[in-house]
Amino acid sequence: MTDTTLLQAGDRTVPPTADMVALKTGLFIDGTYGPAVSGLCFEVIDPANRQPFAQVARGGAADIDRAVAAARRAFDDGPWPRMTGAERGAVLRRMGDLIAARRDELARIEVRDNGKPLPEANWDIDDTAGVFHFYADLAEGLDGAEQPIPLAMPSFTAKAVREPIGVAGAIIPWNFPMLMAAWKVAPALAAGCTMVLKPSELTPLTALELGAIAAQAGLPAGVLNIVSGFGPEAGQPLTEHPGVDKLAFTGSVPTGARIMATAARDIKAVSLELGGKSPLVVFADTPLDQAVEWIMFGIFWNQGEVCSATSRVLVEQSIYEPLMARLADEARKITIGNGMTDGVLLGPLVSAEQQQKVLAAIERGKTEARLVCGGGVPEGLEDGCFVQPTIFADMAEDAWIWREELFGPVVCVKPFATEAEAIRLANDSRFGLAAAVMSADAARCDRVAAAFRAGIVWINCSQPTFTEAPWGGYKQSGIGRELGRWGLDNYLETKQITRRTATEPWGWYLK
Ligand code: NAI
Ligand code: MG
Secondary structure: OOEEOOOOOOOOOEOOEOOEOOEOOOEEEOOEEEOOOOOOEEEEEEOOOOEEEEEEEOOOHHHHHHHHHHHHHHHHOOOHHHOOHHHHHHHHHHHHHHHHHOHHHHHHHHHHHHOOOHHHHHHHHHHHHHHHHHHHHHHHHOOOOOEEEOOOOOOEEEEEEEEEOOEEEEEOOOOOHHHHHHHHHHHHHHHOOEEEEEOOOOOOHHHHHHHHHHHHHOOOOOOEEEOOOOHHHHHHHHHHOOOOOEEEEEOOHHHHHHHHHHHHOOOOEEEEEOOOOOEEEEOOOOOHHHHHHHHHHHHHHHHHOOOOOOOEEEEEHHHHHHHHHHHHHHHHHOOEOOOOOOOOOEOOOOOHHHHHHHHHHHHHHHOOOEEEEOOOOOOOOOOOOOOOOEEEEOOOOOOHHHHOOOOOOEEEEEEEOOHHHHHHHHHOOOEEOEEEEEOOOHHHHHHHHHHOOOOEEEEOOOOOOOOOOOEOOEEOOEEOOEOHHHHHHOOEEEEEEEEEOOOOOOOOOOO
């Protein structure tokens, strides 16, 4: 973390370079960009070369106060919660259109900020636009969605209506910077909430850009406020703020636990999407090519920095040896490099700290498992935060490396003998975010899918994620579901309105 007292944040203070447009670097509060109250900034670093390339405002408690006050006014007195769903949907649809129109530029910012390969950043931005379009439709669907409630008692009628929960505070991670913003911003706005978004200090740029996109799309000032900054300085005051009605968080289990504990003080609603150590179970009747492709994609896409990464692979005994040989072969061939370079499949990890964390985990893994391939920094790429695709085998069930989330390109592979053993090993985890099964036997896939204790189950693939389908975890992987119509529920209250239709006395007092 680098401090600078030089006041540089504001509207487009970073000049465009050959491969990048000008960037928004100020806090977006009440419809305008500006510096932090402290005047401080922090550096944004490209993990492919460890070089800073932008400075953004370093928000703190005073900025969170301003942002929550703006969101509070916009909710309590502003038009947004009072518009029809169709009117809100029109704004969300324009936001989606504007994101889609700027896809190439936004994807490039994402590569510089996060490190991921450009084709994957393109998917992220396509998905981000898609999420806004999806919730535009759902916002429309809220109009007239009140439900009559049949009552047993005569001379009463009742109905249930859904209303926005209020001011939402959203805290997001760095692995899919703009998409994670969309997963929270789009449903919250569709519901009629106003919000304060705090992006990760490691990847603030595309989220900050969302302010300009929202303003251009006609979102009223104060509805969406974006405060870049560090967890303890900006995230913690947001979770503590009495003006916030709901908290939505994606990130690590310890930070999620702390947010939940803080939220308990004044009973804020909380949704949490936390980590995982998700299993992929491969039966012997799976074509080897397909098994290899999905195992690799399941752990090496986005550098393994994916909450749902299938980082534990269970392989049926009879194909274990040939599959391991093939997998190691293919993993060694993966092209590693700067995410901007054509043909690169694995970029740098997001930061030097994350790289050190994963390398230390690999060292610990070497003491309790056999290193099959990878295990270090790729030669010639020492200037960036790179880690080789790494495979471990022969670990015990209670090995640390088998049980803990590493959030890097590291996979543990274990053989199994029977379906029952595979299910037991798969479910033996404190996490329950995702699980995958591959087999040519559809009935077996259905049985295993039903037995998994996880919120997301893939059959004959791993990782494809759809905006329409619910996303979230069992056990310590979180609380609540994002995406689909479930994602909207996070930002809605339910109100019953009961009407007495008779006029004669009730009889408790007046007879
Ligand atoms: P983190 O959970 O600490 O950070 C995520 C977000 O929470 C960031 O915006 C951060 O500024 C904020 N935050 C941190 N401390 C806070 C606090 N006290 N109050 C409020 N907000 C706070 O995760 P971090 O440090 O970026 O990564 C650490 C590990 O977390 C990774 O190695 C990985 O294992 C896991 N992780 C899981 C993710 C997921 O998608 N489930 C995403 C990112 C990280
Ligand atoms: Mg960065």
